[in-house]
Amino acid sequence: MKRISQIVSTALLGGLLSTAPTFAHADTVTAKAVMEQYVNLASASFSDTLATAKTLQAKVAAFIANPSADTQQAAKDAWLAARKPYSQTEAFRFGNPNVDALEGEINAWPLDEGLIDYVKQDVYDHEEGNAFATANIIAGKDNIDTALLKASQEKGGSEANVATGYHAIEFLLWGQDFNETPTTSGQRPYTDYAKGDACTNGHCERRAAYLQVVTDLLVADLQQLADDWADGKDNNYRSAFLTLDEKEALRRMLFGMGSLSLGELAGERMNVALLAHSQEDEHSCFSDNTHNDIAENARSIQNIFNGTYTRTDGSKVEGASLAQLVASKDAKASETLVNKLADTQQKAEAIVEAAQNGENFDQQIAPDNKDGNKRIKATITALRSQTGDIEAAAKAVGVESLNPESSDSFGG
Template sequence: MPTRFAQRPLRRAVLLAALLPASAIASEGDVTAEKVVGHYADLAHANFDDALGAARTLDQHIEALLDNPSQETLQAARDAWRQARIPYMQTEVFRFGNPVVDDWEGQLNAWPLDEGMIDYVKSDDYQHELGNAGATANIIANQSIQVGGEQVDVSELTPELLADLNEIGGSEANVASGYHAIEFLLWGQDLNGFDAGHGERKASDFMSGEDCTNGNCERRGTYLETASQLLINDLEWMVAQWAPESDDNYRQALLAESPQEGLRRMLFGMGSLSLGELAGERMKVALEANSVEDEHDCFSDNTHNSHYFNGQGVQNVYTGRYERQDGSTLEGPALADLLASHDAELHATLSSQLEASMQQLGEIKQAAENPMYFDMMIAPGNEEGAEMVNSAIASLVEQTGSIEKAAGALGVDSLQSDDAGHNF
C-alpha cells in the first residue's frame, strides 16, 4: 500500500468548484440534494471500506511480528498502523450527525487512555486519571482484575472481553480496545515529555522464553492479536451499515429521510469535527494545558497526521471527492456543487477557507517531519509551535462559521455545530 502522508494537490479541484457552475461539475445532470446525500453515502462506504482494508493489512503485519519478533517486523507493524490511520481519520467526519457512527466510534478511537490498565508502565512517569481504579489493573499480567469493586475474569482474552472492558468502573480513560490500545502495544509509553522521541517498546516484549522482556510476552502478543481482530470486526460491521446492496442498514435509513435532513447531517458533521473536536478537544485542550497526555496519537507521535487527515475528511465531504487507498478517486454530486448554485460567493469563500485550513494543518505536518512533533509544539515557551497550532485552530473556527452559513443557504435551519463546550 503506497504511503500518502504528503499533502494532496486539491487546489485545482477546489478552484474548479469555485469557478464553474454546478451543472458543469455535476457527475450527471443537475445537482439535487437527493443526489448529494446519495453520493455522501457512497463516500462513507468507500472510506470505511478503505479503513477496513488497512486494518486487515495491519493485522497481517501483527501476525508477522508475533510469528517472528524482531525490530524489523515491529517496525513494519508500526508502519502499517500509521498507514491505517490515514483512511480512518478521514471517516470521522461521518461521526457527527450519524448516530450509528457516533455510538460506535469509541470502541475504535477512544483517547486519552490509561495504558496501565492494559500493560506494564514506568510508574515514575505515569500520568493517569485521578481516582481511576483501573489505571494500574494491568490486564496482561493478571488473570483477573478488580476495578471499582467489580472482580473480572480476564484469563481468556477475546474480542468480546476487550469490548466489555471499555470504560469499566465508569472511567472513560479505561480503554481496552481500538487504534490507541494497539498503538500502545506497538510503541509503549512515550517517556520523552516535550522532547523529541516516541515510545520505544522493544521487539523482545513479544519474544518467548529467556528472550522475553518485561514478562508475559505470549499473553501480550495474544492481547495485541485480539485487539486487532476486534478492530477488523468493528470495521466490517460499519462497512455493512453503508453498503449500497443492503435493504436494511443505516444507509437506507438515511436515504429514507428528507433530503434536507441528509444535508443537515453532512453539514453538522463537517462543522462539529472542525470546531469542537479538532480545533477544541484535539488541539486547543492540549495547547492550553501544555499536556502531552492530551495528544491524540501520543505513543507514536503520529498526531500531526491524524489532525491532517481529519481536516481532509471535512474537505472530502464538501467537494464530494475522496482519494482511495488504491490511488483511484471517487467523485460525484457534492455540497460544493449545490452551494455554488445557491450562493456562488459563499461557495467561493468556504472553498478558500477549507483550502486555508488544510494549508495550516499541512504546515503542522511538515514541521513534525523536520521534526517538531505536536508534543513539542505544545511545550511551554514554544512560541513558534503555539503560533502554528493557533493558526490552524483559527482557520478551523473560521470555516465552521461558513459551514453554518451554507446550511442556511441550503435551507437547513438553525445548524449549530458542536463546540464540545469550548469558547473560541
C-alpha cells in the first residue's frame, strides 16, 4: 500500500459527515468525553469487523471441504459482507500506530496476482521490474503456512507483492477480472478447488491450503486489533489512548479522518485509477466491489466526526462527538464542515447507485465514459474541498498542525 506522502506533499486534510449529532448540547461536551466515544467507536467497529471475518473463515472452510458453485458463492458473499465494517474502520488507521502497523498485512493493494497463483498472461499487467510477479507460490514446493505468506509480503521490496489480507483472499475466490462484460467480475471456477481429476488449473490442494491460511491470518490480525480497542483489558492500546494529552488525542482523530479523505481515498483509491483509466488500480478489482469500498470509507470519516456507528446488527453506538466539540468553539466551522461532508457523502453514493445499475467502478473510470468520469471527479473534488474546513475545525479545538505528509507522522 502506498503511503499518502506519495500522493500529497503539502496539502492538508478532509473529512465526512451528513448531519450533526443532536443527542447532547455542544457546550457540555468535553475533549475527554470525545476521546471516550472515539475508543467506543473503534471497539464496536473492529468487533464487527472481526465477527464478519470469522463468518468468512467458516464459509471458506465449508467451500474448501465441499467445493461447489454454491459454497463458493457463499464464501464470496461473506467476503463482501466482511468488507463493509472493515471499510468503516479505515479512518482509525493513520492516526493510530497499532492500526497502521497491520494495515499492509490486512488491506494492501493493488497486487501482482502472479505472485500467488496462475494468471492469464496476455491480460496480466504487473509492476515493471517485479522479479516475483510470476512466482506462483501455489505452484511451488514451499510449505504453505503463515510464515511463508508473511515472508512473501512485499518480497524483493515491491509493494505489488501482496500475499496476505482481504485482496489476496478476493483474488483466490474471484480470480482475475477480464472485464469481458461491464457487469462481470472475476470468474474463477469453483473447480480450482476440486478434488482429484475434477481439479482445474492444477494444484487445487495447495490453492485450498493458501486460501485457508490467508483467511486464518486475516482473522488473527483482526483479533489483535479488536483486543487493542476492547474495554476492560489492561495495558491495551485503548487504555493508552485515553491517557494521551487531549490535544494529541484530538490531533490523531482529525489526522486519521483527513488522511483517509484526501491522500488515500481521493488520491490513491480514486484519482490514481481515474487518471490511468486502469482497472488494475481500483481497490477491489477482482470482485468489482470498489464502489462500496469508497462509500464505506467515506462513512468511516463520518462516523468519527459524528460520534456514531451503526453496527452490523442495526444497533447504534452514539455519544459525544468532534462535531459538537468543534461547534462549542466555532459554530461556523462546524456547520461548514457538516455541509461539505454531507455533499461528499451524496456524491459517493452516486457512484454506488451507478454500480448497482450495472456500471461498476471500472466502467465509470473508462476513458470514453464521460458521465462516469464526471461522477468520480465530483467525489474527488468534494473530498479535496474538505481540506481547509477540517484544518479550521482542528484549529478550533486547539490543534495547530496536523502534519499530514506521511501516515508515520502521528508520533510515538
